[in-house]
Amino acid sequence: MANLRTPLFDWHVAHKARMVPFGGWDMPVQYTSVIDEHTAVRSGAGMFDVSHMGRLSFGGAGALDLIQMVWTNNAATMKEMQVRYGLICKEDGGTLDDVLVYRWSYGWAMVVNASNRDKIVAWLKKQMGPLDVQLQDQTLDTAMLAVQGPKAIDFCAGMFDADPSKLKYYFALPTRYKGSNCVVSRTGYTGEDGLEIMIKNELAVELADELLARGVVPAGLGARDTLRLEAAMPLYGHELNESMNPVQAGLSWAVKMEKEDFIGRQALCDAIQNSGKQPQRIGLELEGKRAAREGCQIQAIEGSPIGTVTSGSYVPTLEKSIAMGYVQPSFAHAGASLIVDIRGTLTAAKVVDLPFYKRAK
């Protein structure tokens, strides 16, 4: 099956992007250089086409009940226009996806990972039962652009009917761009301040052109990956998968046991009880500039295998080789000296606190 293309496909090609397949889509991995694009986001502002992310809307009287049933976080305590991160788990606690939930006056929305969209839509339909829910997948009718960086809000000043600088972090607002409805959300996946803009397909190119004219630098999946790695945000398929639960991934803050029952609750309660027995997600700083890649073995100092790298790269802001991975819990504490086998070269590494990078407030 041919990959899907976002409404910005031709725009990316015209701006000399290198296109790669990602989650069933053809996406730009870089325009000029991963390091330059990464640096633009940390120092000014970059824009990412994130139209491949799944955008689902929920209407009907049963929408809240459905979200509460499938989601680890608590939607009932969310304010209107608030955005919250949480997980969708199986009964056994394994992670089906990590998603953002939006609360509107008129209903709910969810942003899911591109590669999990079909799976999550099917899962929601299966769990829905007799609940009164109108679930709509709006992914193919809309585009989504992320504008990220310390200057992102300034660069977007005056573009929308509403003023996004008034938005609090993890809040979103339905507004208008050039007379057309859109949503502006103060969220992102880079560790920087910024916006994610959801807009009709027809206006995507105009929006991208205007952002470019205002000085926002186009950035691809390559920079998105190094940015989220520095910010220690999990990437589904790497730090999260169906055999990994959110507790061992260090995401217990997004699992709310005090709310009503939800799918996976019992398993996650057990996981918290047994957290001393399961592999835990950790951050590693490696010696030298060589990157540890997914699958590299993590060893104790004396050489016994204790875990595996899930993501790793040389990262531009910290100018270091860093990695995330899972290790046996007795090694999962900051300061522990470990070894990573990088294609046969045993490389010294140290467990460090996450995130690796945190922006100045």
Next chain:
Amino acid sequence: MDKTRLKYLPSHEWADIQGDTCIVGITQYAVDQLTDVTHLQLPAVGKAVSVGQPFGEIESVKAVFDLNTPVSGTVAEKNLAVEKDPSIITADPYGKGWMIKIKLTAGPMTEHLLTLNQYEKQLAEH
């Protein structure tokens, strides 16, 4: 650098064979594909290297690639400057960005290497 004098591997290494010595580097195309070179691993001087085997590796932010050996022999010299600062390769891949010099074993095989014409034809087909 007269690129017509060089021989090429399909994997984008160039070989400058002069007498019993061969200088090895990577092509402009390889540099354009890599963009952000972060690390370069070269063999020790005196190490035997052979055709079909990697002599080292080059790494960008996104991925790591083997550097393949164009001719068999022993490593006579390596470019310490590029090993320390791989950005030199990006700036001048055919000059200051050379990687190693190989002292050829007697009667080296070179039939597997491409001419500039053949290499460029391969790029065009890619």
